[in-house]
Amino acid sequence: MKRAQIKSRPLKDTVLNSLEPEEKEYRELDGNGLYFRVKPNGNKSWQLRFKNAEGKWAWRGLGPYPTINGAAAREKAFEMQKALSNGEMLYTQEELKIQALESNNALFSQLMSDWLNSKEPNWDADTFKKEKQSIEKHLIPVFGEREYLKITSQEWFEFFQTMQRELQIYNRIEKLTSYCRNAYDLAKFQGKINFNPLDGINKFLDKGESDNMKHVSIEDLPLLINTIRTYPSRTVAIGLELLALLFPRPQELRYATWDQFDFDKKIWIRPSSIMKRGIAHAIPLSNQAIVLLKELETFKTPSNLLFPGRGSLIEPISDNTFNQALNRLGYKGKQHPHGFRHIASTALNNKYSDKEQVVESTLAHLKKGVKGVYDKGAHYEERVGMMQWWADEIDRMTNTP
Structure with a gap:
């Protein structure tokens, strides 16, 4: 059914089940700050609108429909509003995600540390020391305390392109981009991420003069x-x-x-x-x-x-x-x-x-x-x-x- 045909609230189960998606996602009020969200692909879920600690309106997801039906959603919303009235903190889904990432050591410095640990058995001691120092010198001061999931492809491109043009160290940058890409790949195969922001980056960085110059070992x-x-x-x-x-x-x-x-x-x-x-x-x-x-x-x-x-x-x-x-x-x-x-x-x-x-x-x-x-x-x-x-x-x- 069309949402314009809704005649009463709270929303009845027959309404929840039959609401049709539109070109853009929309929310329909169920009551007392509880909303029913419908996405263009037909996915439906529950959200609670509340004021955060700064007094600004925020959203907290309560779960998908029909896994969470109307009665269950209203009960969860009531418990959360009760907690809010008692002075307890309520976090948005994004805030909860950040907390989970931090607790799982999702900083870029940890990502590189995990990758270096995977390489140490295969590199000789001098190589490992040199490459670790290079990573700590060029990458960690800039990105070490950032969550690696939030560093965009654009940021990586601008960072490495600026290094190329200011320092003219093409071979070193080629290695650093490779190390970052491989570290993200390791996280991908560990199920931590689905997308590598450095995929294809070397196609668009400046080409150092020695890139295509053949040489023996x-x-x-x-x-x-x-x-x-x-x-x-x-x-x-x-x-x-x-x-x-x-x-x-x-x-x-x-x-x-x-x-x-x-x-x-x-x-x-x-x-x-x-x-x-x-x-x-x-x-x-x-x-x-x-x-x-x-x-x-x-x-x-x-x-x-x-x-x-x-x-x-x-x-x-x-x-x-x-x-x-x-x-x-x-x-x-x-x-x-x-x-x-x-x-x-x-x-x-x-x-x-x-x-x-x-x-x-x-x-x-x-x-x-x-x-x-x-x-x-x-x-x-x-x-x-x-x-x-x-x-x-x-x-x-x-x-x-």
């Missing part, structure tokens, strides 16, 4: 280095090994000029004009890098470029030269010149897990506001040791005397 790097050393063009082989040792962007090495290098100070200063962020940046030169550069110097032409193009003094080698060399060595689809940055990043982050921003600076992922190559924000002195460690590590892996 750290375990396969020694074979790659030794294979590079056999390449027939010695200058190209030196260039590839310098990409592994110094891990610049390939364009930065192709456009490098001899006047940017100071062997006495063991430094390569790259001008702002060739840098992605438009900030001059220095690379400390390891002993091994200087040996290679001095060998490359024996092939020097009248050009100031380290790698001049064929028949040119002002144009460098093609942007495909290094890639073609790797293809000819059998690494097509396995290793891209840019991929050496990813390999080095992984190794340095594993070794220096407590110096994440120093590693990012080593990769020239400089924060906004860094003024120059020796600015303290560039962490230059700390990077000297990092670069030498990485060169020594490559020697160790390749059994180089």
